[in-house]
Amino acid sequence: MVDTKGTLLWKKETSSQKPHLIILSKQVTTEYLKYLDEQNIFWIVTGDKHINLAKAMQILAEHFHVNRMGVVGGPTINTAFLEAKLLDEFAMLIGPGIDGRKEMPSVFEGRKDNPPLH
Template identity: 30%
Template sequence: MLPKLVIHNSISLDGSTTGFEANLEIHYKILSSYLPDAMIVGSNTAKTGTQFFCEKIPAEEESDFQKPEIQSDDPRAYWLIADSKGILEGLMHVFRRSEYSKDVIVLVSEKTPEPYINYLKERNYEFIRTGADRVNVRHALEIANERYGFKLVVSDSGGVLNSILIEQGLVEEISLIITPEITGRKGTNLFRSLEKSGIQLELLRDEIVEKKYVHLVYRVLKE
């Protein structure tokens, strides 16, 4: 069974995810209000995001090779990071140390380099291996539901992964925080790699946040 999937993102008025300074406090406050079991993130977004966690990548320590002890009342979400090419090798401990994450579960494919798989095993990271060349996201989410009991997953990622999630009909809701700024040519469209058109949405909620931002929530209507 598939968990419920919500796309959550902060964008400019003209639909860009870059070229402006998002209010991360509001972004994560609204995201955490969903109480997700897990957040799904693409590897490129995760790699870019390391700059928000640390100015310089710290050296690994002995504790980074062990799973963290998780209390039953820990409200934080797991992070599902899709990384079929293994570009986060040497960086995974940054996410494991994050105050926003219980721990990391990595989504990989059959063609993921074996040295990267060994890197994950040596550090006791859980991983889901599915898909021939790229991660089969649908199957990975089904496994996450069966193996870990994830009922609600929120995507906190960029345009590529979010476009894949919509293309495959996996998204039930889209949550957008509109920042009152226009990025123009330097912007990067949220759904820039989406080839499917005519996707219909139903507005569920609209809210003004701190007299500056607008939070919109849409239901994705199934065909």
């Protein structure tokens, strides 16, 4: 999970066989970090106003031995990983359905640059 400002809340986790881990920015309060500790949720803080995804992935590899992961998110987090050059593979599942609402999220959105895709 990624939560820049420390706003996500959980009930006491008892059913998961694997622990949760959340990536935060330095905007979070010490009270929120205490809350995560009480919930037995691991956390990483990196980046001032925005999460430094590259540093977070380095920490995940070094301290949690995560060498490969899936990013399952909306357009904002997908684009953040793309712009940080942290995606080496992209797979998209398309299901039948039609939704022409313009407020529906896309897969990637709001890219700052427009580099050619390789």
